Amino acid sequence: MLLAVDVGNTNVVFAMFEGEAMRTRWRIATDPRRTGDEYAVWLLQLMQIEGLSRSDVSTMIVCSVVPRARHNLEVLAQKYFGVDPLFAGEGPAAWPFPIRVDEPRSLGADRAVNALAAHAKYEGDLIVIDFGTATTFDVVDAHGAYRGGIIAPGINLSLDALVSNTAKLPRIAIEQPRSSSVIGTNTEDQMLIGVFWGYVAMMEGLIARIRAEIGRPAKVIATGGLAVLFDQHSDIFDAVDGDLTLQGLAMLAARAAG
Structure with missing residues (x-):
């Protein structure tokens, strides 16, 4: 079986693939100081609950935007599973598509994996939006080439900045708006409107500009935890695919084994 690991700035997601x-999958908060042994204590217990053993892992692939986590995950793979991990974008797991940007090596591995999976699953020109610590927009052409994108502050990051830099504004949760009105009558509603509908307006505006620039229709594929929430209150997305990054890792590992 394949153990796929997606290391983000906020969380690390581990997923087991059978073919x-x-x-199954598990999530843990990202901490670059967490050792390979600490990962193993946590992960092996969860695997046991699911009826899995360490001998079930034949391959491990890692997609990481946190360089300091790399060594500890290598220790986890080699010491506890007896495998040398694949790293997305390197060696046998190199990107199988052109990256047409000024500095291809600077593209985040998670964004490249999303581009790979989106092209494999959906037809035509694509705009892939990933809601993480940052919100990224990635443009993939109909041939699978990565054409560039946009990086915006994540919605929770924006909210944290708003609260931490003001004296009286309370901390609120990102949630379903109480009504469709964009005129709030109390502080909490006004903050939620500003953050939620402001983010929707930002996405609509950027998507329109991207489509106008490429000059062709483009499907919008959303992934990440907040994609479902936005999808419930707008018609921005053509598809919501919460497992896009993990599926891309599985595709990349299969190609590397090919």
């Missing part, structure tokens, strides 16, 4: 099917 192309994801069997």
Whole structure:
């Protein structure tokens, strides 16, 4: 079985794949100081709960935007599973598509994996939006080439900045708006309107500009935790695919084994 690991700035997601099917996944807060042994204590217990053993892992692939986590994940793979991990974008797991930007090596591995999976699953020109610590927009052409994108502050990051830099504004949760009105009558509603509908307006505006620039229709594929919430209150997305990054890792590992 394949152990796929997606290391983000906020969380690390571990997923077990049996062939192309994801069997289970687990999430832990990102901490670059967490050792390979600490990962193992946590992960092996969860695997046991699911009826899995360390001998079930035959391959491990890692997609990481946190360089300091790399060594500890290598220790986890080699010491506890007896495998040398694949790293997305390197060696046998190199990107199988052109990256047409000024500095291809600077493209985040998670964004490249999303581009790979989106092109494999959806037709035509694509705009992939990933809601993480940052919100990224990635443009993939109909041939699968990565054409560039946009990086915007994540919605929770924006909210944290708003609260931490003001004296009286309370901390609120990102949630479903209480009404469709964009005129709030109390502080909490006004903040939620500003953050939520302001973010929707930002996405609509950027998507319109991207489509106008490429000059062709483009499907919008959303992934990340908040994609479902926005999808419930707008018609921005053509598809919501919460497992896009993990599926891309599985595709990349299969190609590397090919």
